Amino acid sequence: MAEGLRVAVGGATGNVGTEMLRILEQRGFPAAEVIPLASAGSAGRRVPFRGAELAVQDLGGFDFRGTDLLLLSTGAANARETAPRAAAAGCVVIDNSSAFRMDPALPLLVPEVNPAALAGWAARRILPVANCSTIQLVLALKPLHDAAGLKRVVVSTYQSASGGGRRLMQRLLSPHDPVTVDMRALLHEAQLATTAGGDPPLPFNVVPQIDVFLEDGRTREEWKMEAETRKILGLPDLPVSATCVRVPVLVGHAEAVVAELDRPLPEAAARALLDAAPGIVVVDERRPGGYAMPIAVAGTDEVFVSRLREDRAFPHGLAFWVVADNVRKGAALTAVQIAEALLRRGDAFAGRGAA
Numbered sequence: 001m002a003e004g005l006r007v008a009v010g011g012a013t014g015n016v017g018t019e020m021l022r023i024l025e026q027r028g029f030p031a032a033e034v035i036p037l038a039s040a041g042s043a044g045r046r047v048p049f050r051g052a053e054l055a056v057q058d059l060g061g062f063d064f065r066g067t068d069l070l071l072l073s074t075g076a077a078n079a080r081e082t083a084p085r086a087a088a089a090g091c092v093v094i095d096n097s098s099a100f101r102m103d104p105a106l107p108l109l110v111p112e113v114n115p116a117a118l119a120g121w122a123a124r125r126i127l128p129v130a131n132c133s134t135i136q137l138v139l140a141l142k143p144l145h146d147a148a149g150l151k152r153v154v155v156s157t158y159q160s161a162s163g164g165g166r167r168l169m170q171r172l173l174s175p176h177d178p179v180t181v182d183m184r185a186l187l188h189e190a191q192l193a194t195t196a197g198g199d200p201p202l203p204f205n206v207v208p209q210i211d212v213f214l215e216d217g218r219t220r221e222e223w224k225m226e227a228e229t230r231k232i233l234g235l236p237d238l239p240v241s242a243t244c245v246r247v248p249v250l251v252g253h254a255e256a257v258v259a260e261l262d263r264p265l266p267e268a269a270a271r272a273l274l275d276a277a278p279g280i281v282v283v284d285e286r287r288p289g290g291y292a293m294p295i296a297v298a299g300t301d302e303v304f305v306s307r308l309r310e311d312r313a314f315p316h317g318l319a320f321w322v323v324a325d326n327v328r329k330g331a332a333l334t335a336v337q338i339a340e341a342l343l344r345r346g347d348a349f350a351g352r353g354a355a
């Protein structure tokens with residue numbers, strides 16, 4: 001093995017950063033040194049890695065010279081400042097935020113779907129990671145498109161609290177004793193919160209808003225899913241309609257998808273194609289529990305497809321259900337897979353880290 005890489009993990013105290021460290025360790029990523037970074041307030045905190053504890057450093061004051069790779073998950077506002085700063089210091093940046101995804105000069109790579117996009121990696125040494133809901137959608141759409149052409153996609157999401165970071169997860173976790181709890185009082189309390197303005201409560205609720213509203217009535221999450229899907233699949237005119245909904249689930253995003261195809265694709269053929277596609281597992285038994293659910297897929301790496309059936313609302317329509325661990329496949333794992341793909345190219349780190 002050649003000399004290992006110096007890898008910084010920005011946002012190492014967060015949901016995605018914590019998973020990033022776990023995945024680097026689990027996959028034996030060739031890092032000689034790993035440096036966890038977060039806000040100044042977290043400097044000195046310790047995070048576990050390879051059986052030891054690493055001290056978190058202040059990302060704002062960190063000098064990226066000599067660091068090969070930055071895996072960044074601090075959100076778009078911070079990424080706009082940090083990613084170019086690190087790239088200018090010679091570091092390759094893989095950024096989980098939405099800040100750079102639609103930049104036409106930058107590839108939007110999902111390794112199982114559009115590996116050729118990696119050719120553009122050197123443009124600014126910044127590689128954005130697609131939105132979590134987009135990643136699991138495009139994995140399922142790609143084999144269907146290759147076989148029968150996508151004409152239109154309609155998707156409704158059921159997105160877990162972990163997509164909103166630790167603060168939103170916390171709001172789900174306040175414990176109640178199911179025996180002594182006064183259900184009406186609890187709901188009344190939640191109802192008061194809905195009329196108080198601000199973010200609606202998530203427990204006992206579903207919220208049809210993720211990210212901010214745009215002028216045309218879509219939310220930004222919906223726009224991201226539509227625009228990113230087109231960019232990743234290389235289909236700039238593909239009509240995509242997304243409705244994004246937050247549900248009181250801790251980890252795991254689910255999606256109900258209807259795809260209209262250009263040509264007929266029998267259900268059995270679609271099932272076989274999806275089963276053979278990289279990164280996808282078909283779980284589709286028509287019995288209670290014979291389908292993927294967030295609670296079952298949490299902690300896994302694959303995208304799970306269930307409830308596959310012909311959809312009669314469209315000619316050549318296929319309906320299905322897609323579930324994945326949004327923190328792993330939707331963010332941290334895909335970031336590490338992009339880094340691994342770069343390593344395999346051999347031209348990003350001057351041969352360092354390659355097997």
Ligand SMILES: NC(=O)C1=CN([C@@H]2O[C@H](COP(=O)(O)OP(=O)(O)OC[C@H]3O[C@@H](n4cnc5c(N)ncnc54)[C@H](OP(=O)(O)O)[C@@H]3O)[C@@H](O)[C@H]2O)C=CC1
Pocket residue numbers: 010011012013014015016017037038039040041042059060073074075076078096097098129130131132133162163164165166167326327330331
């Ligand atoms: N690909 C995707 O779809 C996904 C992308 N993401 C991206 O990852 C980001 C983080 O998500 P998540 O881990 O769930 O969020 P968390 O709230 O759990 O964690 C945020 C992390 O970022 C750090 N951070 C935030 N602001 C700054 C700053 N100004 N300077 C330094 N560090 C900062 C925090 O440090 P501290 O603890 O010190 O505050 C913490 O480590 C999201 O905002 C999003 O951009 C997330 C999920 C899915």
Ligand SMILES: N[C@@H](CC(=O)OP(=O)(O)O)C(=O)O
Pocket residue numbers: 096097098130131132159160162163164210211221224326
């Ligand atoms: N918006 C996603 C998570 C996220 O941070 O997405 P993005 O990186 O596109 O802002 C969710 O709430 O589930």
